Each structure stands twice: as structure tokens, then as C-alpha cells.
Amino acid sequence: MSVDAATVRRIAHLARIAVAECEVEHLKDEINAMLAFVEQLQEVDVAGVEPMTSVTPMAMKKRHDTVTAGDDAEAVLSNAPATEDHYFLVPKVIE
Amino acid sequence: MSELTSLSLAHARDGLAKKDFSAVELADAHLLAIEKARALNAFVLETPERALAMAKASDARIAAGKAGALEGIPLAIKDMFCTEGVRTSACSKILENFVPTYDSTVTSQLWRDGAVLLGKTNNDEFAMGSSNETSYCGTVTSPWRRKGSNVAITPGGSSGGSAAAVAAHLCLGATGTDTGGSIRQPAAFTGTVGIKPTYGRVSRWGIVAFASSLDQAGPFARTVRDSAILLRSMAGHDPKDTTCVDSPVPDYEKSLGKSVKGLRIGIPKEYRLDGMPAEIEKIWEQGRAWLTAAGAELVEVSLPHTKYALPAYYIVAPAEASSNLARYDGVRYGLRVPGRDITDMYEQTRAAGFGAEVRRRIMIGTYVLSAGYYDAYYLRAQQVRTLIKRDFEECFKAGVHAMLTPATPSAAFGVGEKGKADPVEMYLNDVFTVTVNMAGLPGIAVPAGLDSQGLPLGLQLIGRPFDEETLFSAAHVIEQAAGHFKAHPWW
Numbered sequence: 001m002s003v004d005a006a007t008v009r010r011i012a013h014l015a016r017i018a019v020a021e022c023e024v025e026h027l028k029d030e031i032n033a034m035l036a037f038v039e040q041l042q043e044v045d046v047a048g049v050e051p052m053t054s055v056t057p058m059a060m061k062k063r064h065d066t067v068t069a070g071d072d073a074e075a076v077l078s079n080a081p082a083t084e085d086h087y088f089l090v091p092k093v094i095e
Numbered sequence: 096m097s098e099l100t101s102l103s104l105a106h107a108r109d110g111l112a113k114k115d116f117s118a119v120e121l122a123d124a125h126l127l128a129i130e131k132a133r134a135l136n137a138f139v140l141e142t143p144e145r146a147l148a149m150a151k152a153s154d155a156r157i158a159a160g161k162a163g164a165l166e167g168i169p170l171a172i173k174d175m176f177c178t179e180g181v182r183t184s185a186c187s188k189i190l191e192n193f194v195p196t197y198d199s200t201v202t203s204q205l206w207r208d209g210a211v212l213l214g215k216t217n218n219d220e221f222a223m224g225s226s227n228e229t230s231y232c233g234t235v236t237s238p239w240r241r242k243g244s245n246v247a248i249t250p251g252g253s254s255g256g257s258a259a260a261v262a263a264h265l266c267l268g269a270t271g272t273d274t275g276g277s278i279r280q281p282a283a284f285t286g287t288v289g290i291k292p293t294y295g296r297v298s299r300w301g302i303v304a305f306a307s308s309l310d311q312a313g314p315f316a317r318t319v320r321d322s323a324i325l326l327r328s329m330a331g332h333d334p335k336d337t338t339c340v341d342s343p344v345p346d347y348e349k350s351l352g353k354s355v356k357g358l359r360i361g362i363p364k365e366y367r368l369d370g371m372p373a374e375i376e377k378i379w380e381q382g383r384a385w386l387t388a389a390g391a392e393l394v395e396v397s398l399p400h401t402k403y404a405l406p407a408y409y410i411v412a413p414a415e416a417s418s419n420l421a422r423y424d425g426v427r428y429g430l431r432v433p434g435r436d437i438t439d440m441y442e443q444t445r446a447a448g449f450g451a452e453v454r455r456r457i458m459i460g461t462y463v464l465s466a467g468y469y470d471a472y473y474l475r476a477q478q479v480r481t482l483i484k485r486d487f488e489e490c491f492k493a494g495v496h497a498m499l500t501p502a503t504p505s506a507a508f509g510v511g512e513k514g515k516a517d518p519v520e521m522y523l524n525d526v527f528t529v530t531v532n533m534a535g536l537p538g539i540a541v542p543a544g545l546d547s548q549g550l551p552l553g554l555q556l557i558g559r560p561f562d563e564e565t566l567f568s569a570a571h572v573i574e575q576a577a578g579h580f581k582a583h584p585w586w
Contacts, residue, residue: 001471003462015417015461016424016438017454018446027458030518034459037519038406038472044479051477052484055308055535056295056560060337075196079428088426091437 001039002032099124104168104267104321111157111167118153118167122146122211125169129213129265132238134586137250137259139174139232140182141214149211156209165328166209171260171269174215174232175222176202176312177301181212185303186230187220189429189448199301200333201270201312208328213266216256220450221420222277222305225524226513227255229452234510237285238263238582242549245585247510251281251503251524254315258285261315262582268316268325272302274309275408276503276528279540282315283502283553286542286580288322288570289315291528293561294535295340297326298333306415307338309408309532317579319541319571323347326563342561350567356390358569361495365401366527368504374546375501382499382543382554385576386569396495398486403479404530409522410463410476411533416453417460423448455518484534491559497569500527502540502553527555537563541570543577551580 003011008028012019019027073086082089099121102110110116126143146169153167177183177195184190198206206212219229226249227235237250237259250259254271258281261269271278273291282289290313297312304310314325327348332341362383367376383393425431425444432447434440449457463472490498504526514521531538537560540553554573558566 001468007462008458011458011462011465013442014465015457016421016441016445017449017457018439018442027455030455031459031462033517033519034409034455037522038410038476041403041406041410041475041479044400044403044475044482046475046478046482049478049481051474052308052480053477054338055480055484055533056293056338056340058295058338058340061334061341062337063334078196079193081425081429081431090426091434091440093437 001035003028003035097124100128100264102267103318104316104324105318107168107267112162114157118150118157118211119147121167122150122169122213125213125266132263132265132586135236135238135259135263136233137216137235137256137263137265138171138214139184139186139217139256142181142212145181146211146213153209153211163207163209164324165205167211168209168267169211169213170205171213171216171257171266172202173218173254173257173270173272175218175272175303176270178202178212178215181215183215183303185221186218186232187449187453188231189423191231191430193428197301200298200335201302201329204328204331216260216269218256219253220453221303221416222253222272222274223416223452223456224252225276225280225521226510227252228510229450231450235259236510237507238584238586239285239507239550240585248507248550249284249510251284251507253277254281257315258282258287258289261285261287261317263586268314268321270312270329271315272310272312273532274305274412275532276525278313278315279528279538279555280503280524282540284507284551286551286582287315287317288319288539288541289313290322290326290539290563290566291531291537292326292330292563293537295338296330296537296561296563298336298339300333300335304419306412307419308415309412319567319574320348320351323351323567345564347563347567350564351571353568354390355386355569355572358391358496358565359494360386360391360393360569361396361490361498362393363396363398363401363498363500365398366500368526372505374552375504378543378552378554379501382573385573386499389572391569394495396490396498398490398530400479400482400486401530404483404533405522405526407476407479407483408529408533410472411480413456413460414464414473415460417457417464420453420457480533483530487534487536496559497565498557500555500557502527502555506546506548506550506552531557536560537566539566539570541573542580543573545580
């Protein structure tokens with residue numbers, strides 16, 4: 001399988017990464033080199049093989065459903081690029 | 096190099112306990128060494144004030160008879176670990192100004208035991224790379240050079256800064272993370288010891304996430320004993336990471352000196368690659384001879400799906416990365432680049448904030464997870480992963496206690512020498528280490544010798560799940576036979 005320029009643009013948009021038109025060709029080649037490399041997996045017989053979901057056989061330990069942290073808006077917002085009154089600020093999203 | 100920076104971690108620990116020198120003196124000696132070694136670019140942030148304050152507190156605890164297991168030991172921390180109040184960037188532009196308000200579980204346990212923070216070390220951006228060349232903070236130069244050459248050599252990656260800092264005696268130990276070989280490959284390239292513990296042995300909480308089903312943290316040190324001491328402090332159950340196991344942490348140091356007599360060590364025949372340098376084959380053979388001489392029984396084993404580990408990894412790891420890195424959206428933390436609307440803001444932020452390698456991996460991950468391709472790529476890769484793990488399980492079931500392999504397919508290469516035309520060339524560095532992450536097993540890289548150009552070569556031991564102790568015992572046997580290897584300061 002390989003990707004074309006339109007697919008590269010579609011993936012970039014899905015990944016929310018702006019890609020300049022002049023980068024598309026180069027990215028296409030790189031992605032296709034990777035896809036060619038992983039192509040060999042097609043020759044493995046995986047019929048009836050369970051896909052791995054957990055590498056360590058263990059029962060997931062759950063904690064009690066209680067409040068362990070919170071009420072610290074200053075800390076939560078301390079690295080935000082734009083804030084106001086304990087809110088994250090984003091550009092207007094209502095059409 | 097001063098007397099204090101030439102000590103092993105274990106010797107420094109003993110010297111501090113006997114009050115031969117103070118933690119402040121020890122920190123000072125290392126801070127001076129770091130300052131003189133800036134040409135290596137091993138550190139992306141030096142924290143001398145914090146180091147001296149922590150060392151002073153250590154001296155007080157030692158005086159009060161309340162010393163912890165790592166009291167006063169100066170360490171370097173890979174920039175993937177969150178450190179409270181100390182910038183943590185993952186060596187990415189997108190986190191350039193990120194100052195965590197908390198410590199990772201690993202670092203908080205190191206501080207709990209009395210360790211001292213010297214600074215944050217360089218790594219490939221988001222730990223994606225094998226040469227430290229994808230770092231936004233610039234590449235790291237290894238303290239090692241080829242004989243009679245001043246060409247800059249890579250310390251490997253992604254934990255290149257930690258490996259270089261330990262090899263250059265800038266710290267007594269360092270932390271690393273290993274998703275496909277990022278501890279073991281740089282350890283092998285720099286003549287240091289690096290262990291990736293079993294998946295779940297060490298908490299991942301507070302470590303910048305790359306591929307969550309593969310990431311594990313582990314230590315770098317100059318001796319097997321020092322790495323055993325460090326792992327004991329790093330490991331242990333953490334309720335904040337549900338994949339972290341709740342089982343007691345052994346005193347790994349006690350594994351050293353334990354006989355390997357009767358241990359069955361597997362030699363996987365699939366690790367004999369076509370075109371592998373003769374020196375790698377030779378060091379592997381040397382390792383087999385050392386273990387045999389120490390009484391281990393060597394058996395040839397087969398791991399038939401070995402060749403599929405790297406391609407499967409390059410589906411699973413980018414897929415998980417694309418999901419993990421979706422959080423960098425310019426809203427809650429990190430870089431924001433304004434855009435026409437919110438989508439454009441996301442796209443501009445991520446295009447400007449991520450480097451080329453990270454962007455490429457996110458896009459591949461997005462593609463293999465996208466509708467219509469999920470089964471062909473991601474699902475199949477996870478099935479292959481089951482087969483890779485099964486190969487190991489069958490060997491262990493047949494009575495094999497550990498396996499011996501080369502750590503890397505070559506010695507360290509020069510900065511800029513690899514991966515320019517084809518990214519896959521760089522990825523092949525991890526061919527011997529990546530299987531271990533895919534199967535969730537523990538693996539240790541231990542220095543075994545130098546090649547004809549004078550660069551270090553390492554051997555890898557792969558263990559059964561949660562049997563790091565056997566790895567320390569066997570690695571110690573190799574270390575005693577091989578000796579220690581030291582880069583000659585040129586910086």
C-alpha cells in the first residue's frame with residue numbers, strides 16, 4: 001500500500017498539522033518508505049492470533065473513587081498560553 | 096577529572112556514609128565537571144542552585160543519621176521526566192517553556208531516597224530517535240572518539256544526554272526512558288550500563304508519554320552495581336499508573352556476585368544478521384565464552400518472529416504516539432501559534448512546535464489508525480506482537496533463564512552519518528532491542544569491549560518478566576570479565 005499527495009494532505013489535517021504544499025511530495029516519499037518497510041508484516045500468518053492488548057498479564061488495580069487532587073486552578077493554568085479568570089482562552093469556536 | 100567524579104555511585108555512597116567528604120563537595124565536583132563539558136551538550140538545563148540546596152539538606156540528614164538509600168548522590172535526569180519547578184521540555188519546541196507543577200513518580204522516589212538533581216539531560220525530541228539528532232536543543236556529542244580522529248560521534252539515543260553525562264563522569268547516574276532501545280543502545284554506544292526493566296516495574300506517571308504500551312524508565316550508570324542501586328529506588332508500585340505492578344521491589348544489589356552456575360542462557364539464532372560486522376559477532380562469542388566459563392549453560396534458541404519486531408514497532412509506536420501527542424494543542428500548556436480559527440491554531444501550533452521526525456511519526460500513526468487501514472496495519476501489528484511475545488515465552492517455558500545478544504548491530508556512528516536519505520536506516524539501530532519492548536521483557540546492556548577503532552561495544556541480556564535479578568547477576572559476570580571502559584577527556 002502507498003499514499004498519494006491527496007492522502008498526505010488528508011492525514012495532515014486529521015493529525016492537525018499544517019503542511020505547506022511544497023512539503024507534500026517529500027512527506028509522501030517518507031511515508032511511503034515507511035509503509036514499504038512495514039509491508040513485510042503481510043507475510044506473517046496471523047490467522048486466529050489474538051491481538052495484544054496488555055503486555056503484562058495482570059489484573060488492573062483500581063483505586064478508590066475518591067477525590068485525590070483538585071481545587072488548584074492556579075497550578076492547572078500555570079503553563080497555559082492564554083487564560084482569564086481561571087479559564088483557558090481559545091479563539092472563538094461558535095460559527 | 097577530580098577524585099570525587101571518578102568514584103562509582105556505590106563508592107560515593109560509602110564515602111558519604113563514612114563522612115570522607117560531604118554531599119555539597121560531591122555536588123560541587125560534578126557541577127564543575129558539567130560546566131567544563133558544555134561542548135558535549137549533554138545537559139539542556141543545569142540546576143546548580145537546586146543541586147547545592149539538595150546536597151546541603153543531604154548533609155544535614157547524614158549528620159542526623161537519617162540518610163536515605165541515595166543520600167547525597169548527584170544524578171542527571173532525562174528531560175522526559177517532569178520535575179517540579181524545573182523546566183521539562185522533552186527537548187521539543189512545543190514544550191520549550193513548560194514548568195511542571197509536580198514531579199514524576201520516578202524522580203519523586205529518587206528525591207525521597209536523598210538523591211541530588213544536577214540538571215536535565217538532552218534527548219531526541221519526545222524520545223523519538225536513535226542518535227539524539229532530533230532534539231530541539233541540538234545534538235549531543237559522545238565523550239568517545241574514534242582512535243586518532245576528532246570526528247563527533249553520537250552517544251546514541253534517545254537518552255543520549257544521560258548516556259554521555261554518565262560516560263563523561265558528569266554525574267554518578269542518570270535516568271532514561273526506553274521505548275524501542277533508548278536506554279540500551281546509548282548505553283552500548285557509550286560504554287555504560289543501562290537497564291530497561293520489565294513493563295510495569297517502574298511507574299510511567301509524570302514521564303512525557305511517547306508510546307504507552309512500550310515506554311519504561313530505567314537507570315544509566317557506570318557499573319552494574321550502581322544500576323542495581325538506582326533501579327531499586329526507581330521501581331515500585333504507584334497507584335497513579337494502573338499498569339505499574341503491585342509487587343515488592345527486590346534488593347537488586349544482592350544479585351551481584353550470585354553464581355550463574357546452572358543458568359540456561361539462550362542464544363537466539365535469528366540475531367545473527369546478514370552483513371553484521373565481524374566485531375559484533377566476535378564480542379557476542381566472547382560474551383558466550385565468559386558466561387560458559389562462569390558455569391552457565393548456553394543453548395541455541397529460536398525466536399522466529401524476530402525480523403517482524405521492527406516493522407510491527409513502527410506501526411504500534413507511531414500509532415500510540417499520534418494519540419498521546421494529540422494533547423499538544425496550544426490550549427492548556429506549551430506553544431501556541433495564532434491561527435484564523437481554532438482548527439488553524441491547532442494546525443499552525445503543531446506544525447511549528449513539532450520537529451520533522453515527530454511530525455512524520457504522528458502522521459504515520461494517524462494513517463495506520465484511520466478508518467479503512469486499522470485492521471491492515473494496527474490490528475495486524477498487535478497480532479504480530481502476540482507472536483513475538485509467544486516466541487520468548489516458549490523459550491522460557493523450555494527452561495531458558497535469560498538470553499544473550501549483541502546490544503546494537505554496530506558501534507556508535509558519527510553525527511550526521513545515518514538516516515539522512517532513508518529514515519529506516521536509523522531505525523535499524525534498534526533491531527536487537529525493540530523485540531524486548533514489544534514483549535514487555537527486561538533487558539540490560541553491559542559494556543563488553545572496544546572495537547578496532549576504540550569505540551565501546553555492548554552485550555544485551557534479556558530476562559523473564561520481573562526477573563531483573565538474573566540480569567544483574569549475569570551482567571555482573573560479564574562486567575568482571577570485560578572490565579570497565581573509559582573515554583579519554585578531550586572536552
